[in-house]
Amino acid sequence: MGFSVQDIANSIGVEAVGDTTIVVEGVTEPALANAQQIALAMDPKYAGDISNGSARVAMLWQDANWQELGLEAALLPTRPRFALSGLSKLMDRGQGFQSGIHPTAIIDETAILADNVSVGALSIVGAGASIGANTVIGPQVYIGMNSRIGDECLLREGTKIGADVHIGDRFIAQQNVSVGGDGFSFVTPETSAVEEARGSLGGSVSAEGQAWARIHSLAGVEIGNDVELGSGTCVDRGTVKPTRIGNGVKADSLVQVGHNVTIGNHCLLCAQAGVAGSTILGDFVVLGGQSGVADNVTVGNGVIAGGGTKILSNVPAGRAVLGYPAVKMDSQVEIYKALRRLPRLMRDFDALKKSVFNGSKTK
Secondary structure, three states, rough: OOOEHHHHHHHHHHHHEOOOEEEEEEEEHHHHHHOEEEEEEEEHHHHHHHOOOOOOOEOOOOOOOOOOOOOOEEEHHHHHHHHHHHHHHHHHHOOOOOOEOOOOOEOOOEEEOOOOOOEEOOEEEEEOOEEEOOOOEOOEEEOOOOOOEEEOOOOOOEEEEEEOOOEEOOOOEOOOOOEOOOOEEEEOOOOOOOHHHHHOOOOOOOOOOOOOOOOOOOOEEEOOOOOOOOOOOOOEOOOOOOOOEOOOOOOOOOEEOOOOOOOOOEEOOOOOEEEEOEEEEEEOOOOOOOEEEOOOOOOOOOEEOOOEEEOOOEEEEEEEOOOOOEEHHHHHHHHHHHHHHHHOOOOOOOOHHHHHHHHHHHO
């Protein structure tokens, strides 16, 4: 698979200079690039490594002096990282899944498959399921009863889609994604110790335990267009209303979305983030790695939570938060600075206390 430099420039909308007829077949780091690969040196600090490889072509930065770097051609985007999005898509060879229906796949006779659907080895499409055109279902994938998958989707190996899940177009599920598992919802016959602790914030609770009764999940999951879920990510089905994920949401690996959650459009959920049940995230919310949101909380549009943040109460739109519990990011930085000063302050306090004590003894 090869592309001329000019074809690449036209495809991703960047400026091409030099011998734009050169054909390349891949991309890599500058020091590793051969004559058939584009060296990625999108920042001046990486340009020195070009001479350590054999690249004839590089993707650089706007106004870069590509000839001084010994190149025969270059791509000069105004926003290199964004240009890399288009370049990587163009060069992506995919996973090598075969087209058509594998003979070991099991397709229920009531399932509907649109044109050009691919179903891999040992995959199962359940009763009443519907698969959109040009969708690729990898090996060992399960799609449950009455679920709908849109057009041009990719379900990587091991993905599990439960019953009554409705997914839009261009959905991507990485390995071992689970959508539509039952929610983690349990209750006790009388008020539980957990409820007591939450209500009182007291230091002790009843030592008498109770058995947990399961609240069954009766609703499904609704996912919009252009959503991507990372490996091992889980989205629980709703209790009596669907769990909802808006358009353009991107979730990293090992993200947990609880039952009845509503996530707005174009949110970004980084690795190991967790959103507890019945919580609402607005549009364009970013949750940093290992951040968490408590149940029944509303997070406004455009909120950014730094890594490790724990959101325990509502957050207004447009706020950047950090810490446990979450506070304004600048406030958390001040708190952190104060904590670092505490040992010194305590030493000073102890010295002052001794001085006062010794002075009182001499009187």
